[in-house]
Amino acid sequence: MRTIPPALVERYESEGWWTRDTIGDMLARGLEAAPDTRFCVHSADRPWSGTFREVELVARRLAAGLRARGVQPGDVVAFQLPNWMEAAATFWAASFLGAVVVPIVHIYGSREVRYILESVRPRVFVTAERFGTLVFHEDLSAGVPIVGVVGRDFEDLLAAEPMAGVARVDPRAPALYAFTSGTTRAPKGVVHSHQTMGCETRQLAAHYPADLGPQLTAAPVGHFIGMVNGLLIPVLDGVAVNLVDRWDPALILELMRTHGATVGGGVPYYMTSLIDHPHFTAEHLRYMKYAGMGGAPVPASVTERLTALGITVYRAYGSTEHPSITGSLCTAPEAKRLYTDGTTQPGVEIRLTDEGEIVSRGPDLCLGYTDDALTAAAFDAEGWYHTGDIGFLDADGYLTISDRKSDMIIRGGENISALEVEEVLLSLRGVAEAAAVAAPDARLGEHVAAVVRLHPGAHPPSLEDLRAHFAEAGLAKQKWPEEIHLVTDFPRTGSGKVQKFRVRQNLR
Structure with missing residues (x-):
């Protein structure tokens, strides 16, 4: 792990950013305070409606079942699930157990999932039998001791009696391995402690306007921020959870x-x-x-x-x-x-x-x-x-x-900001979304390529249209796109980000 200077540790603790609470503590306190708050999954595949109390019961039965199978504080619990009730139950159960949670975005393919599972060697892996492109393959988790598949045998992991309380763990210990969305390379496993994750949860919650109301969470809960926003902050605030799986x-x-x-x-x-x-x-x-x-x-x-x-x-x-x-x-x-x-x-x-x-x-x-x-x-x-x-x-x-x-376009030794080019592209009539990326250039090394998604029914712009628009915008000529490509959609991460590296690969 990285070096954290002792003076910073002392400051974060003395100023209250780092506390002695674990994620399990935070969840247990919030669930006890608002047990009858609504929890709904809006899904064509696996709809669910109930209360925090009912989801907590599933989570505590799962925690008891996993503990009976030898899962201890510090063990790794991974899950790859859509925005379903079972995702919340797995996250909450792992937190009650003091385990390290590994959420995996449900659109990740077998190559990415295998990479993650081999990286963290989980004790438990919970996934879905089938959802969209997600299909359970037994060989993928062959090395994982405990596997639960929603739609097949997930309920077999639940004990008859729920686990009481929360396991005691060091709040400085890892609570989460969050694998990045892979916009540039293979996913990177980011390690957060109970203290850093708890601080982030409080920071995010403080930014919510007081009159925001109950939110729809469509961002994947298999993504770190989606999980915190959808399954943790509402519990702390005592507001309804509304999950959407697509x-x-x-x-x-x-x-x-x-x-x-x-x-x-x-x-x-x-x-x-x-x-x-x-x-x-x-x-x-x-x-x-x-x-x-x-x-x-x-x-x-x-x-x-x-x-x-x-x-x-x-x-x-x-x-x-x-x-x-x-x-x-x-x-x-x-x-x-x-x-x-x-x-x-x-x-x-x-x-x-x-x-x-x-x-x-x-x-x-x-x-x-x-x-x-x-x-x-x-x-x-x-x-x-x-x-x-x-x-x-x-x-x-x-x-x-x-x-x-990594998004800088270097044309003849001059750095060109992709964001600056994209701002001008988005001001062109009919353009709904745009990406500016580097395309190979035999003379200059790289030049700007524009990749755009149009509004329905919009007239496709030509390269001449782009040149006239960029000239009117006053952008230096060397920054103008030298090729244009139309797409019906962009390759994206589970949280909706455009995967620039895939756009570049597609151009090549």
């Missing part, structure tokens, strides 16, 4: 109307797919009062569109490694909310290198990676994390992300 804009809009559930933000794709849908009406704005944006680059054109509809937009910046680096509250000045990624969160520090790379540290920063070599490369002896993102600070201390080091 991102279907028509279904989301219908659930807003029939269940009064809100969509409070996420990656830009989630919000734009709703407001662009033919079923979207002014009535839906009652359930879209706020849009907390993050998890992917947030174009100004998106924040401006949402604001014009009367939605209060605010942005945040972080990663699986350091989830809440900066952010704005919904009460911040409009220009800061729309065009910057906010100020540093309580307890967090950032600085910029000579190249403009953001380095950060704070009480919600992970312990490191499951791969020691990755840990050594990303963290220094003073506890700073090298994010790989490029940004700048304004006079008021608000950070704006200007690019990702």
Whole structure:
């Protein structure tokens, strides 16, 4: 694990960022306080409706069943499930046991799942028999001692009597191995302790507007932030859980109307797919009062569109490694909310290198990676994390992300910001979503390629159209796209981020 200077440890503990609570403690306290709160899964495959009390009973019966099979505090419990009740029961059960939780995004294929299971060697693996592209193959988990398959034998793991209480574990110990969404390479296993994960949970919860209401969670709970947002924060706040196992804009809009559930933000794709849908009406704005944006680059054109509809937009910046680096509250000045990624969160520090790379540290920063070599490369002896993102600070201390080091396009030795190009592409009529990536160039090494998804019925722009648009926008000629490709959709991670590396691979 990374080096955490003793002075930082003392500061985080004395200022209350790190407590003696485990994730199991936090869950048990919240569930006891609001046992009759509703828990609903809106699914064509596995719908479920009940209360926190009923889900907790399943979780505690599962915890008792696993403990009877030899699972102890510190053992690893992995699960690859859609947004179903059993995902909550598995997460809660593992937390009560003091086990290390490994959520796996349900759209990961066998290659990625095998890589994760071989990396962490779990004692338990819970998955689904079939859902979309997810199909259970016994050989995949052949080395795992305890396997439960929802739709086949999951219930066999449940003991007759539920486990009481919460296992005692060191809050400094690992609580979570969160594998990244794989936007650039094979998934990386990020290690969070009970303290760092607990701090992040409180940070996120503090950003929720008081009148937000019960949210629909469509982001996969197999993703770290999806799990925290969907299965932990509502328990702490005593608000209803509404899970959706597929991102279907028509279904989301219908659930807003029939269940009064809100969509409070996420990656830009989630919000734009709703407001662009033919079923979207002014009535839906009652359930879209706020849009907390993050998890992917947030174009100004998106924040401006949402604001014009009367939605209060605010942005945040972080990663699986350091989830809440900066952010704005919904009460911040409009220009800061729309065009910057906010100020540093309580307890967090950032600085910029000579190249403009953001380095950060704070009480919600992970312990490191499951791969020691990755840990050594990303963290220094003073506890700073090298994010790989490029940004700048304004006079008021608000950070704006200007690019990702790996997304820079180097044309003839000149660095071109992909985000800058994408902003102009998104202002072109008919363009719903855009990615600017590097394409090979025999003379210059690389040049800009534009990959765009259009609104339904929109006229496809030509390269000449792009050139005229970029000239009007005033962008330097060397930054103009030199090829254009149309797609019906982008390759995405489970949380909706565009996988730039796959876009580049497809171009090649």
